[in-house]
Amino acid sequence: MTRQMYDSVNANSVPAGADLYAGYVDGNYANVDQLRRRFPHRTIVTVTVIGLPGANVCDCETGDLTPEHAARWASNEIHAGRKPTIYCNASTWPAVRERVRAYGITGKVSYWIAQYDGRADIPAGAIAKQYLGDHPNGHGGTYDASIVADHWPGVDPDPTPPRPKPQPIEGDDVQRMLEDQRHTPNPVWMADGMERRWIATGAERDFWRAQGVPLIPVSSADAPHIIDPLPIKPGTKVPA
Numbered sequence: 001m002t003r004q005m006y007d008s009v010n011a012n013s014v015p016a017g018a019d020l021y022a023g024y025v026d027g028n029y030a031n032v033d034q035l036r037r038r039f040p041h042r043t044i045v046t047v048t049v050i051g052l053p054g055a056n057v058c059d060c061e062t063g064d065l066t067p068e069h070a071a072r073w074a075s076n077e078i079h080a081g082r083k084p085t086i087y088c089n090a091s092t093w094p095a096v097r098e099r100v101r102a103y104g105i106t107g108k109v110s111y112w113i114a115q116y117d118g119r120a121d122i123p124a125g126a127i128a129k130q131y132l133g134d135h136p137n138g139h140g141g142t143y144d145a146s147i148v149a150d151h152w153p154g155v156d157p158d159p160t161p162p163r164p165k166p167q168p169i170e171g172d173d174v175q176r177m178l179e180d181q182r183h184t185p186n187p188v189w190m191a192d193g194m195e196r197r198w199i200a201t202g203a204e205r206d207f208w209r210a211q212g213v214p215l216i217p218v219s220s221a222d223a224p225h226i227i228d229p230l231p232i233k234p235g236t237k238v239p240a
Helices: 032-038 067-079 093-102 202-210
Strands: 003-007 020-024 043-048 057-060 085-089 110-114 128-136 142-148 175-180 188-192 195-199 215-218
Touching: 003 043, 020 032, 032 043, 057 067, 067 085, 067 093, 085 093, 093 110, 175 202, 195 202
Parallel strands: 003 020, 020 043, 043 057, 057 085, 085 110, 110 128, 175 215
Antiparallel strands: 003 142, 128 142, 175 188, 188 195
């Protein structure tokens, strides 16, 4: 899933409705604070034109940073533990990538590419594409529009790693009491190796705890993987 991002040298020129907004943290058109006030619930992407540390993006174009300066900035950001992005024109991109290779940071830099062809598609190897430039906003101002990937390293929070799938309890000599938290009151099962039986009373539960058998709460998310694969011992009454 892709997202829309708007930017302009004038924070009041960008329309509402974008997923992200980009603004300058320095230079003659610094406007990040204005954007944050206008769009407090949107992600604001910070852009530096002079190589300020900690910005999300550096601006590599005529009058701002050169490919050499942009690659050096990106290298410094990586060494500081951040995930940098370089903004540049499509025609400048090869020179930028060459300098990035020279600094040994290929694969660690994202690219936001300006290519005003009106097509909202992201080039291979880029994270975003600015496809409209100086687009009229209908109120006398203009703005730029970009298409952005669903996750932007250094801008969006790192994705949560997938939760490891729990495994059923194994081993003939394993004894555990498993408290099934999908139900109220929580039924407790005695797991012996690869079987389980229902512990019907609190007294029985207390007896086994006194014997050193641990009582393990099993969440609703984990129960289908831990409890359900264990067959029920014949003759055991199953709780409703």
